[in-house]
Amino acid sequence: MRNPHCQLPALYFRTAPNALIDTVNPESTPELRTIIDFIRYGASRFNAAGLTFGHSYDNAIDEATQLVLHALHMPHDLSPVYGQARLVEAEKRAIFELFRRRIEERIPAAYLTGEAWFAGLSFKTDKRALVPRSPIAELIESGFEPWLGGREVTRALDICTGSGCIAIAMAHYRPDWQVDGVDISPEALSLAEENKARLLADNVRLLRSDLFSAVAGEKYQLIVTNPPYVTHAETDALPPEYAHEPELGLRAGDDGLDLALRILRDAPDYLTEDGLLICEVGEAEKALCELLPELPLAWVEFRVGQMGIFVVERADLVAHHARIAELAAARA
């Protein structure tokens, strides 16, 4: 896997399990005194336990840092000069408890801290929705350029909004846009509502919807989506960390394209004449290109390379509608 952010883990972020997984407890480790000591020790234990990373950070040191600073009620960008600060007993116990839960229960660090950063914004995160990690954050921060190419946007739609991260981040950076975020899961939407309030995103409307069902008759210049795109086989083989996330946000058929094909089929009805669809399909990119070789999809180049996210114009979706509809119908 090339993608540390998306719905699947990167194999190279899964460290080799070590049979000698030490227990973590303060009594057996009096040598540990400082913040740096605990970060280093946590990272060592995580690696020895063979944890999978990739929900927020892609390595053991960053995850240990996240948990230590959370337990100490310190900001995530704490100056390194505090690294040598010594900890009191209660703080050590709080850190060890987080380390223990991360290792024994395989809970993603973001669910332990209840917070995930996305597009420079702090989102509440818990089991109601996937941990925000889509590379679409980078597109939001760059104002979707050069893809928008000067198009004027007044209305945008985020399908499969989950925690609301994409809809709310779009609305935050573009307060002049009216943004709709839709999801089929009432649990996800309740978390999205909390994030909307947390980030004062008054220009976001959240709706329960099976893809486009609740926005009949609406038109958007921009539709953005990170739908489920993990294949059945991949979902069944995911590391334990992923079992803490709602499967509804991951599983998407034999080739991962069940939802994406429905979105490609129906998007023209909800896009303005020159509207754009931006869609994440991750590793299902290959299957999509094989199914629809003629459809002109522009695969976005991110700072770290391609991440399985394409941009397509409404006109091209209309031109290829018959074939897309045929493929979508075959899996209904």
Ligand SMILES: C[S@@+](CC[C@H](N)C(=O)[O-])C[C@H]1O[C@@H](n2cnc3c(N)ncnc32)[C@H](O)[C@@H]1O
């Ligand atoms: C991969 S998650 C993306 C969440 C969020 N946009 C993000 O980037 O973190 C996919 C979301 O799609 C939702 N979903 C699954 N099937 C759906 C459907 N038929 N209609 C609307 N939402 C759906 C799930 O509830 C889940 O929240």
